[in-house]
Amino acid sequence: xxxxxxxxxxxxxxxxxxxxxxxxxxxxxxxxxxxxxxxxxxxxxxxxxxxxxxxxxxxxxxxxxxxxxxxxxxxxxxxxxxxxxxxxxxxxxxxxxxxxxxxxxxxxxxxxxxxxxxxxxxxxxxxxxxxxxxxxxxxxxxxxxxxxxxxxxxxxxxxxxxxxxxxxxxxxxxxxxxxxxxxxxxxxxxxxxxxxxxxxxxxxxxxxxxxxxxxxxxxxxxxxxxxxxxxxxxxx
Amino acid sequence: xxxxxxxxxxxxxxxxxxxxxxxxxxxxxxxxxxxxxxxxxxxxxxxxxxxxxxxxxxxxxxxxxxxxxxxxxxxxxxxxxxxxxxxxxxxxxxxxxxxxxxxxxxxxxxxxxxxxxxxxxxxxxxxxxxxxxxxxxxxxxxxxxxxxxxxxxxxxxxxxxxxxxxxxxxxxxxxxxxxxxxxxxxxxxxxxxxxxxxxxxxxxxxxxxxxxxxxxxxxxxxxxxxxxxxxxxxxxxxxxxxxxxxxxxxxxxxxxxxxxxxxxxxxxxxxxxxxxxxxxxxxxxxxxxxxxxxxxxxxxxxxxxxxxxxxxxxxxxxxxxxxxxxxxxxxxxxxxxxxx
Ligand SMILES: [Zn+2]
Numbered sequence: 001x002x003x004x005x006x007x008x009x010x011x012x013x014x015x016x017x018x019x020x021x022x023x024x025x026x027x028x029x030x031x032x033x034x035x036x037x038x039x040x041x042x043x044x045x046x047x048x049x050x051x052x053x054x055x056x057x058x059x060x061x062x063x064x065x066x067x068x069x070x071x072x073x074x075x076x077x078x079x080x081x082x083x084x085x086x087x088x089x090x091x092x093x094x095x096x097x098x099x100x101x102x103x104x105x106x107x108x109x110x111x112x113x114x115x116x117x118x119x120x121x122x123x124x125x126x127x128x129x130x131x132x133x134x135x136x137x138x139x140x141x142x143x144x145x146x147x148x149x150x151x152x153x154x155x156x157x158x159x160x161x162x163x164x165x166x167x168x169x170x171x172x173x174x175x176x177x178x179x180x181x182x183x184x185x186x187x188x189x190x191x192x193x194x195x196x197x198x199x200x201x202x203x204x205x206x207x208x209x210x211x212x213x214x215x216x217x218x219x220x221x222x223x224x225x226x227x228x229x230x231x232x233x234x235x236x
Numbered sequence: 237x238x239x240x241x242x243x244x245x246x247x248x249x250x251x252x253x254x255x256x257x258x259x260x261x262x263x264x265x266x267x268x269x270x271x272x273x274x275x276x277x278x279x280x281x282x283x284x285x286x287x288x289x290x291x292x293x294x295x296x297x298x299x300x301x302x303x304x305x306x307x308x309x310x311x312x313x314x315x316x317x318x319x320x321x322x323x324x325x326x327x328x329x330x331x332x333x334x335x336x337x338x339x340x341x342x343x344x345x346x347x348x349x350x351x352x353x354x355x356x357x358x359x360x361x362x363x364x365x366x367x368x369x370x371x372x373x374x375x376x377x378x379x380x381x382x383x384x385x386x387x388x389x390x391x392x393x394x395x396x397x398x399x400x401x402x403x404x405x406x407x408x409x410x411x412x413x414x415x416x417x418x419x420x421x422x423x424x425x426x427x428x429x430x431x432x433x434x435x436x437x438x439x440x441x442x443x444x445x446x447x448x449x450x451x452x453x454x455x456x457x458x459x460x461x462x463x464x465x466x467x468x469x470x471x472x473x474x475x476x477x478x479x480x481x482x483x484x485x486x487x488x489x490x491x492x493x494x495x496x497x498x499x500x501x502x503x504x505x506x507x508x509x510x511x512x513x514x515x516x517x518x519x520x521x522x523x524x525x526x527x528x529x530x531x532x533x534x535x536x537x538x539x540x541x542x543x544x545x546x547x548x549x550x551x552x553x554x555x556x557x558x559x560x561x562x563x564x565x566x567x568x569x570x571x572x573x574x575x576x
Contacts, residue, residue, distance in 0.1 A: 036332065036333060036565050036566060037563045039333075040336045040337070040340060040562035041561075041563050044562055054341040069288070069326075070288070070326050070329065073288060073330065074333050076292060077295060077329075077330050077333040077334050077337070078334075078336070078337040080292075080295065081295065081337035082337045082340075082341045084296040084299075084300070085299075085337070085338055085341050085342060210297045210300075213293055214292065216289070220285040220286045221285065222286060223283075223286060226278060226279065
C-alpha cells in the first residue's frame with residue numbers, strides 16, 4: 001500500500017507519500033506562489049527521493065476544499081487524472097479536517113480549523129477527536145467569524161482549539177467572544193500536514209472519479225447573482 | 237515499416253472541454269468536445285469561474301471517451317499536446333494540469349501548444365500545408381494574419397488593435413438583442429438583409445495589416461441609438477448585413493493584399509468566425525480568380541475550439557523537439573512566436 005496525498009487548496013502546498021504504517025516523505029511550503037508551477041515537480045521530486053514510481057501507487061488522497069477555487073482545482077484535477085489513469089482509488093478529504101487532524105490530536109475539546117475568506121468571513125467547521133478518531137461536530141461552512149464564535153459560545157461548553165495560518169486575522173474576534181474557552185494552536189501546527197491527509201484517506205473507500213469535484217462551499221458568484229435575480233432560493 | 241505517431245491533444249482554454257487523438261499529424265482517430273454553451277447562455281457570455289468548474293467535472297470523462305473512440309491506451313501515445321495559452325487562465329489550468337498528471341504518471345512526453353497555432357493547424361487535418369502560407373485567424377478573442385515560412389514557424393504580420401472580430405459580433409448582437417453567442421445569429425440575419433447603412437471600414441495607415449473593430453462597433457450602436465431617437469426603426473437584417481459587410485470587406489481585402497505581398501502558396505482560414513457563411517463565401521469568390529493560390533477552409537467542427545487541432549499542431553511541435561516539463565503553467569497571454 002503506497003498512498004500519495006496532494007493539497008493545494010490554500011497557500012500551503014503539500015505532498016506526502018505513505019506506505020503501510022509509515023510516512024515515507026512529506027513536502028510542505030507556505031508561500032504565496034503559483035501551485036500550478038510547483039505541485040507536479042514537488043510530487044516528482046518526493047517520489048524520486050522515496051524511490052517510488054507512479055505505477056506503485058495504490059491510492060490518491062486529495063484535499064478537496066474549501067479554499068482557493070483555483071488552488072483546489074489544481075490539486076483535484078491532478079488527483080483525478082492520476083487516479084483514473086493509474087486505475088487506483090481516489091479519496092477526497094476536507095481541507096479543514098486536515099488542519100484539525102494535526103493540531104488537535106491530544107486536545108480534550110473541540111477543534112475549529114479556519115481559513116480566512118475576506119470581509120470578516122472564514123471557512124471553518126468543528127471537529128473533535130473521539131477515541132482517537134477525528135469526527136465532525138459541525139460541517140464545513142463559510143461564515144462571519146463573529147457569527148461563528150457567537151454560535152460556539154451559545155452551544156459549546158468544552159474548550160475550543162483554533163488553528164490555521166489566518167488565525168492572527170481573527171484572534172481578537174475569537175477572544176472577545178469566547179475568552180478563556182478559546183485556545184490557540186502553536187504556529188508550527190498551522191500548516192495542514194499532507195501526511196495527516198494521507199492517513200485520513202487511508203481506510204476510506206474510493207469515490208467515483210469522473211464525477212469528483214472540489215467542495216467549493218459557495219456557488220460561483222455569477223450563478224448566485226443569477227439565481228437571486230431570477231427569484232430562486234440559493235442552496236449550498 | 238515506420239511506426240505510426242499518436243498524439244493526444246487536450247484543450248480547455250475557454251468553454252469547451254476537448255480531447256482528441258491524431259495519427260501521424262493528419263488523421264483524426266478521436267475528437268471529443270464537451271461544449272458548455274448551454275451553461276453560459278443565461279449569463280450572456282462565458283463566465284470564467286463556471287467554465288473552470290465544468291472543466292474539472294468533465295476532464296477525465298472526455299479523456300476516457302477519446303481513448304475509447306480511438307481504441308487506444310495511454311501507453312500507445314507518443315506525446316500529449318496541451319493548450320498552454322492564450323485563453324482563460326482558470327480554464328487553461330485544468331487542461332495543463334491534467335496533461336501534466338498523465339505525462340508524469342505514464343512517462344509520456346509533454347508538448348505545449350499555442351491555441352492559435354492549433355486553429356491554424358486544423359487546416360492540416362483537411363489538406364497538407366504548402367509553404368509559404370498565410371492564415372487569417374478570426375475568433376472570439378483573435379483577429380490576426382499569420383505568415384508561415386515553414387512548419388511550426390509563425391510570424392504575426394497583422395493583428396487587431398482593439399476588439400477581435402468575434403467580440404465585435406457579440407457586442408453588435410447584444411445591441412440587436414440577439415441571444416448569445418451572437419455571431420451565428422448576425423450571420424443568419426445578414427443573409428436576408430442589404431448593406432444599406434454605409435458603416436465605416438477601418439483600413440488604418442497605408443501598408444498596415446492590423447485591424448480595428450471598435451470604431452465599427454460604436455458606429456453600429458450610434459446608428460441604432462440615433463434611429464431610436466428619431467422614432468425610426470432600422471431593419472435588423474440590414475443592420476446585420478451592413479455590419480457584416482464592413483467586417484468582411486476589411487478582412488478579405490487585407491488578406492488578399494498580404495497574399496500578394498508575401499507571395500504565398502496557400503491561404504488558410506482559421507478560428508471560430510471561420511464558420512461565418514458570409515466570410516467563407518466572400519473569400520471563396522475572391523480566391524476563385526487566383527489560380528496559383530489554394531484557399532483552405534476547414535469544416536465547421538474544426539473551426540470552433542477542439543482538441544484535434546491542438547494535437548495536429550502538437551505533432552509538428554513534437555517533431556521540432558519542443559517539450560514542456562512538469563512546471564508548465566497556463567499562460568493567458570502566450571506569444572505565438574515563442575516556439576519559432
Ligand atoms: Zn479558439
